[in-house]
Amino acid sequence: MAPGSYRDYLEEIRRSADLAAIVGETVKLRRAGNALVGLCPFHQEKTPSFRVSPEKGVFHCFGCQAGGDVFTYMAELHGISFAEAAELLGERYGIARPRTTGREDDHSGRRRKRILEALSLAHSFFADRLKAPEGARAREYLERRGYDASAIGRYGLGWAPAEWDRLLRHLSGHGLSGDEMAEAGLVLPRRSGGGFYDRFRGRLTFPIRDTAGRVVSFGGRALGDDEPKYLNGPESPVYDKSRTLFRLSEVAQEVR
Numbered sequence: 205m206a207p208g209s210y211r212d213y214l215e216e217i218r219r220s221a222d223l224a225a226i227v228g229e230t231v232k233l234r235r236a237g238n239a240l241v242g243l244c245p246f247h248q249e250k251t252p253s254f255r256v257s258p259e260k261g262v263f264h265c266f267g268c269q270a271g272g273d274v275f276t277y278m279a280e281l282h283g284i285s286f287a288e289a290a291e292l293l294g295e296r297y298g299i300a301r302p303r304t305t306g307r308e309d310d311h312s313g314r315r316r317k318r319i320l321e322a323l324s325l326a327h328s329f330f331a332d333r334l335k336a337p338e339g340a341r342a343r344e345y346l347e348r349r350g351y352d353a354s355a356i357g358r359y360g361l362g363w364a365p366a367e368w369d370r371l372l373r374h375l376s377g378h379g380l381s382g383d384e385m386a387e388a389g390l391v392l393p394r395r396s397g398g399g400f401y402d403r404f405r406g407r408l409t410f411p412i413r414d415t416a417g418r419v420v421s422f423g424g425r426a427l428g429d430d431e432p433k434y435l436n437g438p439e440s441p442v443y444d445k446s447r448t449l450f451r452l453s454e455v456a457q458e459v460r
């Protein structure tokens with residue numbers, strides 16, 4: 205059981221969260237005295253009436269009267285509850301929620317953690333493959349579309365080698381099981397003989413992240429005539445497509 209109450213948990217998040225930085229991910233802010241101002245994300249406007257006070261950790265819009273703290277902001281921006289906003293922020297800042305739950309949740313929490321670990325390792329693996337000699341064709345493809353090394357890094361693009369088990373072997377080397385990789389949507393069971401094979405092969409990869417910034421799935425685009433042209437990762441314990449809390453990078457939408 206983590207120490208502290210739910211109230212302490214919220215206070216700790218409030219202290220850690222940088223409202224101006226979080227708002228700045230969506231709204232272009234400029235300084236005006238002690239405040240930062242920008243175009244309101246909650247209503248349509250051409251002149252900025254949205255203000256953030258970094259010192260107080262609050263925002264207010266003089267146009268639509270939206271206002272509140274970092275929890276309110278996240279909840280309204282993503283259309284989620286206060287508790288869900290708190291959970292997202294807690295995860296983002298590495299603040300553990302006080303435990304009131306039983307063993308079952310511990311088990312599913314551990315499982316989710318392993319799946320996220322597999323996805324994070326896969327993300328680094330794909331990124332490294334894109335930088336390696338074997339990623340040359342994919343890099344040329346991206347360069348022709350105006351994506352240089354810094355854009356590739358910014359969007360977290362990668363290359364899934366055109367082989368059956370490169371990722372599988374890489375993740376096995378990190379102690380992950382085939383079942384865990386399959387749950388993460390990274391591998392598929394072989395049709396006969398048991399074992400698994402890589403889902404993404406010979407494709408550009410784009411991370412799909414949750415709003416806490418964690419990689420929860422991938423999209424993969426074929427470079428040549430392979431079908432399907434665009435391959436999406438499946439739903440998983442960490443990736444529920446019916447929820448709207450996921451971001452596909454802009455570049456993924458652009459090149460798909």
Ligand SMILES: [Zn+2]
Pocket residue numbers: 244245246247254265266267268269270
């Ligand atoms: Zn407004």
